[in-house]
Amino acid sequence: MKYALLVFLFGCSLSLAAQQKRLYTTAEQERILKLLDSTHDELVKVVSSLKEAQFFFHVDSITWSANDIVEHLGLIDEGYVRELWFTLAQPSFPESYLDSVKGGDEAALAYATQPEKGKARGTNLPRNRYCNKQTCVRVFSEANDLAKEFFTANASKDLRRYFIFRMSNGVRTYKDAYQLGLLLVAHRMRHITQLKKIMADARFPK
Template sequence: MRKVMITFVAMMLTLQVSRAQKLWTEADRKYTVDNLKRTRDEITREVENLTDTQWHFHESPDRWSIAEVVEHLALWEIIWAREISIGTRSKPQPELNKTSRPDSYYANWIMEDTPHKSPDFSRPTGFIKGKDNLTFFTKLRNQHIAFTDTTRADMRSCFEFTGTDARRNMHQVYIFQWGHVDRHMRQIRKIKAHPNYPKAQ
């Protein structure tokens, strides 16, 4: 009986230490979930009532339509999911926070005015029509929200696998994820402000 009690106490102490050392706080979780929901809802309001012509309008032949922008966002939801899945299933490395950049670096970078070049694997195909792109994006984003709202992973101790000296932790990946939508919201509004953008029927 005494051994059982000692084992139980040891387990409880270990659990308490583990909780005390967790870097990703409940405030971090709320901040992340709130922004994932906010950007989902904002893009929904921005595009859900577009006509088919508006969805597929191009400012010029080399520019994406709103449909392609939203498809691009959905493709990145898949990419973020894979990155977060790998990061959270790997051994935590909280010591890497000593060399990682601050959160503000990633928030500022994703929202800078300088154009970013999309890698080939995230470029839209254009095969998905109109509002189906929003359905594609929303389904994936809702999966992210459900996971983030319940995960026990310490997102500030889980890091991506890259060869850089300043690797991102998963909380910083989330900043990229919701910030990426904010960035492309500017693009969508620019498309809608074009003088040749079709008027609603």
């Protein structure tokens, strides 16, 4: 009887250990920090060459200006960082949730080049909150610092076991915290491409 009990307890301890196996790797931690830096630096480099008039110029009534894009990115980044911190307060979830986010890394990064046009709404819309380029870029850079601070402060946590829930066309979607970070940088990449196209437009002032 005692032997059976010991076997049972040992099996339980092995099961618990397996459940607690760390999934978030050092390589992933290094990758997200590098991606945050590289996308931030690329955007800043692109807009650094723009004069104030160019920064606020609209090629037409429906196309965003460089100012709109940078303002929007700062807003999105701040929102994502809040979402990341909130998810750390979530309770534990069953192991089955890990299956729900498989393939999520690739899906998040693929957003950078998806042809479907997104639609900003609500508090994510640019409202010309900043009166000059320097302030707009500074706010974006501060949002980048906040994102890096989250991943640096929580490097010891298994961010693969914290989940973000959203609704898309009436369907609940799942991402882990690392994947939300990848989506953040993919969103930046998407808008950097948009900005370069605007600057290459024949109507853009030289």
